[in-house]
Amino acid sequence: MRLTDEEKAMLDGRDGPGVQKAMDLLMRYGHALDAERLVETNNVCSILTASMPFQRKYALRTQSMDAVFSEFTLDSSEAVPIPKFKAFTSHLQLGMDPAQGERMALPEEAIAFYRRSEAHVSGLGAQMMNTCTPYQLGNVPTRGEHCAWMESSAVVYCNSVLGARTNTEGRESSGAAAITGRIPYWGFHIPENRRGTHLFELDAEPESVEDWGLLGYFIGELVQERVPVLHSPRGLRRSPNLARLKHFGAAASSSGGVEMYHIVGVTPEATTLEEAFGGNRPVEVIRYGAAERRATYERINATGEERQVQYVMLGCPHYTLEQIWEAASLLEGRRVHDDCTLWIFTPRAIKSLADQSGATKKIEDAGGVLMSDTCSAVAKVVPKGTRSVALDSVKQAHYLPAQMGVKAWFGSTEQCIDAACTGRWNGSLQ
Ligand code: F3S
Numbered sequence: 207m208r209l210t211d212e213e214k215a216m217l218d219g220r221d222g223p224g225v226q227k228a229m230d231l232l233m234r235y236g237h238a239l240d241a242e243r244l245v246e247t248n249n250v251c252s253i254l255t256a257s258m259p260f261q262r263k264y265a266l267r268t269q270s271m272d273a274v275f276s277e278f279t280l281d282s283s284e285a286v287p288i289p290k291f292k293a294f295t296s297h298l299q300l301g302m303d304p305a306q307g308e309r310m311a312l313p314e315e316a317i318a319f320y321r322r323s324e325a326h327v328s329g330l331g332a333q334m335m336n337t338c339t340p341y342q343l344g345n346v347p348t349r350g351e352h353c354a355w356m357e358s359s360a361v362v363y364c365n366s367v368l369g370a371r372t373n374t375e376g377r378e379s380s381g382a383a384a385i386t387g388r389i390p391y392w393g394f395h396i397p398e399n400r401r402g403t404h405l406f407e408l409d410a411e412p413e414s415v416e417d418w419g420l421l422g423y424f425i426g427e428l429v430q431e432r433v434p435v436l437h438s439p440r441g442l443r444r445s446p447n448l449a450r451l452k453h454f455g456a457a458a459s460s461s462g463g464v465e466m467y468h469i470v471g472v473t474p475e476a477t478t479l480e481e482a483f484g485g486n487r488p489v490e491v492i493r494y495g496a497a498e499r500r501a502t503y504e505r506i507n508a509t510g511e512e513r514q515v516q517y518v519m520l521g522c523p524h525y526t527l528e529q530i531w532e533a534a535s536l537l538e539g540r541r542v543h544d545d546c547t548l549w550i551f552t553p554r555a556i557k558s559l560a561d562q563s564g565a566t567k568k569i570e571d572a573g574g575v576l577m578s579d580t581c582s583a584v585a586k587v588v589p590k591g592t593r594s595v596a597l598d599s600v601k602q603a604h605y606l607p608a609q610m611g612v613k614a615w616f617g618s619t620e621q622c623i624d625a626a627c628t629g630r631w632n633g634s635l636q
Contacts, residue, residue: 207236207390208243216386223286224276228382231281232390235379241390248387249347249370250295251340251355252380254279254332255323257301262319271326279381291331292387296340298357299524301586303579310587332384336579337553339452339524341368349474352395354383358465359523359601362455365466369474371395374465394466400475401484402435402468404428409495411443415529416618416636417499418450419600422457422464424494424502431463432489435482437470445472449526456523457600503616503635506600509607510615510631514545517592517612518626519582520619521551522599529619530560530576534568536623542573543629547589554578574626583609596625596633 209217217229232244256265256274265274273285280286302310304317328334335343338357341364347353349369355361361374373393375383383389394400406425412418425434446454446469458464468476476482520533533550542548550569552560557578560566566576582588583605588595596615597603603616615625617633625631 207233207241213244213388222289224280224289225385227276227280227282227286228385229388231378231382232386232388236390236392239390239392241392243391244388245352245391245395246387247352247354247383247389248293249345249351249353249355250291250293250380250384251298251345251353251357251360252295252332252375252384253298253300253356253377254295254327254381254384255297255300255320257316257320257323259316262316265319265322271323274323275326275381279377281378288330289385291384293354293384295332295384296335296343296345297327297332298335298340298360299338299581299584300336300579301584303577303585305579306575306577309575309577310585335553335555337524339363339553342448342524342526343553343555352389354380354389356380358459358463359452359456361465362459362467363452365394365400366455366468366473367451371400398484400466401433401486402476402482403432403486403489404434405488405491406434406436407491407493408436408438409493410499411438412446412450413444414618415449415453416598418446418454419457420499420502420506421494422454423461423506423600423604424498425467426458426460426462426464428492429462429464431465433466433468434458434464435468435470435476435479435488437479441471442469449529452523452526453599457604460601460604500635506603506616507614509613510594511613512594513631514629515594515596515615515625515631516546516629517589517595518546518548518597518622519551519588519595519602519606520548520598520622522581522583522597522602524581525550525552525556527556527559527563530556530565530569531563532619533574533623534565536620537569537572537574537627540572540623540627542626546626546629547592548574548626549582549589550574550576551581552576552578582606586610588612594631596622596631598622
């Protein structure tokens, strides 16, 4: 790999062993990817805190959070002092909501260790956003900006909606990027790789959040890791908002590995169909209409069996303030059924806005809980006794049954709130 003088100096140890280890890791990673060089980044989204039992054990043995960071982020069994981060770094979701220890059945020592780890990485410069949707909290990179983000649903939003550039990084590469301000230049950093490959002609216009989730799931299954272009022959009547694009991308990156898409007339690198393909010829043209929509809905609901639901989970990806307000409004005058639990997940900062606006109280008065920092799939926690769950997220419906051995129903937010209040799934495709 070609290195600048500055990068060579970092690799040679000028800035200390932490930076040197991080550069060494990026070099190994870049070689494996055939990257010719590194690129500067000042926008990293990563998971750097330690909360797993094996990390706790390691910390107990070594008595050093730097040793934990060296081992689990920098791939170095030699403990080195970790320097302050060079790049602006946002922390993504956690494996727990430390404010909900009892509900999530978290041992006290797990919370105490997490808090130690949070103090360590925030001391290094991490912004504790604790969400899979950093773009909701002001981390909005501009078009063309090089980033190093983890979390598939955030990556696809960053590339497609914001026009910034990132691959789906891991804990190690994004941690090394935080320390060095560098990441290998490959994949979606390179303009040619961002061009469309598959054309999707939309016969039916997606309207609701549910619709956009279904469409994303359909597309991800077909294109896997390539770049779909969505085109409506008559033009979209209504531009999808943040929540719709969030659900669309999350679904496409779950059923496939979509990291970038274009919607003609909506996303920034697709003002026209020609621009979206950038001279490529579509390898396939696929139609999406009522039949495809129904078949996708049925596939996602394939595990749904028992109509009684014990758990309703909303907020995957983490809910926007508007979605919280919508859920709170739907709960007005109603009560969560005694045999059902309603958990809604959002970033910590948005929860505090919802607290101030009164939405949290409305949800709590109805018997629901607004939680933050994590979700059921990542924390691997569902309320005790859950057999059947209702979800308004295709992504969560894709992962939760496999991870937690539950059956899942997928539908609209309204249908999910109704299930929470009746303890029964009555949803159907609308
Ligand atoms: Fe976020 Fe959990 Fe979904 S981390 S994208 S809410 S699986």
